[in-house]
Structures are given as structure tokens and as C-alpha cells.
Amino acid sequence: GNIFTAEAVRYKRATADAPMTSSTISLEAQGMTVDMLSSFFYLRTLDFDNMKIGQNTTVNIFSGSKKELLTITYLGKQKVTLNGSNLQTFHINFTFTRRGKQSSDPIDGWITADSRRIPVKVEGQLPVGKVRALYTGPNP
Template sequence: MAKFIATFFLMLVAYAPVFSQTLAYVKNSSFDAGEVLRYKLKYGFITAAEATLQVFDSDIKFGGKPAYHLVALGRTYSAFDFFFKVRNRYESYIDKTNYTPFMYAEDIKEDNYRRVDKVKFNQTERKITGNEGTFTSPVSQTFDMVSAYYFARNLDLTGIKPGDQLTLTYFLKDEVTPLTIEYIGKEVIKTAKGKIRCLKFSPSISPGRIFKKNSQLFLWITDDENRIPVKAQAEVIVGNVTMEIADATGLKRPLQIVK
């Protein structure tokens, strides 16, 4: 369950050709300070957890550059804590101009497992420094799982076609990793906010303790200028897990609801 919460953020990936050195982005941001997105996570028919994503203006500047402060929270509901208790907090400070991260921090509490980390990014030198030392990235834009989500929302999808495969490079747990995703097509889905036109993607996943050999993972984002993920769904070893949007406030632009 906790692994899926983390995977959810990683699914929100950049839309650029595999092995691209520079990912193009739109300068008119899809989000602004004050935005709050809330999601519910369901295991089968059971609502087990929630995730919240927030955007703040930061008082901290990095090399004189202004930054957004992004906060993502993931937690199980009290009724589910008996099975597996999660209280996770992820934070990222990103450049307001190009949306790449300056710094990332995580405070993970998953049952008896604890992990606290603080990561610094030097995009110019392609260096990432974390708990276990300094790592080198093959590209000049490397993300943590929170900044990846917000960067992805600002990418230009003009010309994308079903079957196109895309990628983004991220740093997690002391490892630099590429994540590949396939664009499936357009679809209208029903959400707590109403019916919404969406773009559908299928991120790559590795079988193991969470996912089955032939498991598929799907992500739907709004087909508008907000580019908000509204649903994610995956097959796991036993059953299905779904993340659905519960509320969205402080949006830069109104959601386009299908009448």
C-alpha cells in the first residue's frame, strides 16, 4: 500500500522522447501557490489512505533564484492503520522558472520502517547529493518524485500519438533511474468533480512484491491546461489499487467538466 503511494507520484512523469537530454516545457505554468489537490486510495472497495499535494511560495532563495515549496503527504486512515500504518511527508523546492529541483526532503514512517533523507541537486554539474554520498546523472534535468509531478504538468504534449513512449530521469533511494511511459490516448472518465476529458498513460512497472508479472498501471490526467492527474489504477499481487481525486482547490484555471 505504501509502495503504491510512492509509485503514484512517480507515475506523473515527463513527456519527452526516451534518452532526451533536455525536456521542453511551457513557460506559462499550469499551477501556482495556493493549489491543493487531495486524493483517496482504494484497495478493492476499501478506502485505505489519502494523499495531499500543496504548492507554496518559498521564502528561501537558491543562488538568488525564487522557488516554489511543494509538499506531498501520504497517510493511511485510522481504520487501516491496524494492517499497515503510513505517515509520509515529501518536500521539494523547485526553480520557479524551469521547475527543476534545488532540494528534496522525505520523512517516511511505514509501520516499523523509518527513513529520513535530504537531497541537494546541482543541475549544472549533474550532481545529486544525499544520505549515501554524491551521485552523477546522465542528464541535465534530474527530479525527485514530487518535482517530477509538477514539471510534467508543464510539458508540451503537442504532436503526441498513441503508442509513443516517453521518459524522465529521477533520483530516489540513492539511485538515478529513468522511468518510461506509454501514451494510450484520450478518454472521458467519471470523477468526484464530474466527467473530465483525460489523457491516458501506462507507466512501466517491475514485477515483485507489489506487482504481478503481467500487471498494468494506468494514469489519467486532465486534457486541459491544468494537467491534473485525476485517477491512477494498478493490478497488484492480490486485487487492485486505485487512486482517485477527491478535491482540487486553488487551481490556476477552472476544471473543464463535461456536461
């Protein structure tokens, strides 16, 4: 069908010495739905070559204990220097929305513009600080 469900299990400790506790929440969405990891596999399937700059694609995402909308905006091709190599990439922007309001600052991503579509760089601002991830190769 067109209904996607998931169970999110969260583990935490009140303090370092406290016992581990867990809680489970059931999530449901109508339409295409991804989680944080599978969102990168989904991105690799998008036809960026035929997208216009500024064009959006929206998909449901299960993010931790909540359902949000993930909007992917195509920003065009861009060269990125990484590990001493110049790579032609698709530059994209991720925006998360919950209940009609943006739930985090936008995150930028770069995916190689070749047939491999490797996510090579991600940068963004999170509530706990800046995040930056760089691809170092197939076997770092």
C-alpha cells in the same frame, strides 16, 4: 551542467520499540532528472496534444535509494468519470526500469486535457498491493 545529484535520507526502526536510525545515500544522473513528486509537475509540461498514441518520453528518476528510468507512454485521450463529472483526460502509462530491467509493474495515470493538466487518477500494482489515487478537488 547536465549532471543532477541528490541525497536520499532514509529513516527506519528495526522494531516498533527500537530507536530511529537513518542512512544517507548520494545519487547522480546525467540528463533531466525528477523525483516521485516532481515527476507529476514534469508530466504536466508534456505536449500530449502533439504526441502519437504509443509515443514514449523517458527521464531519469530518483526513486527512494536508487536511480531508475521513468518511461511515460501516451495512450490517447479518454473520458473519466470522477466526482460526478465526465472529464476529458490524457491517459498515460508509467514504467520504471533499473539496469535495463523493468523494476515494477506499469502504473496508469490520467491527466485532464485542459490547460490545468490536473492529475486526476493513478492506478497500479505495487509489491505491497494495488495503489489507487483519485483527485477529490482543490480543497478536500
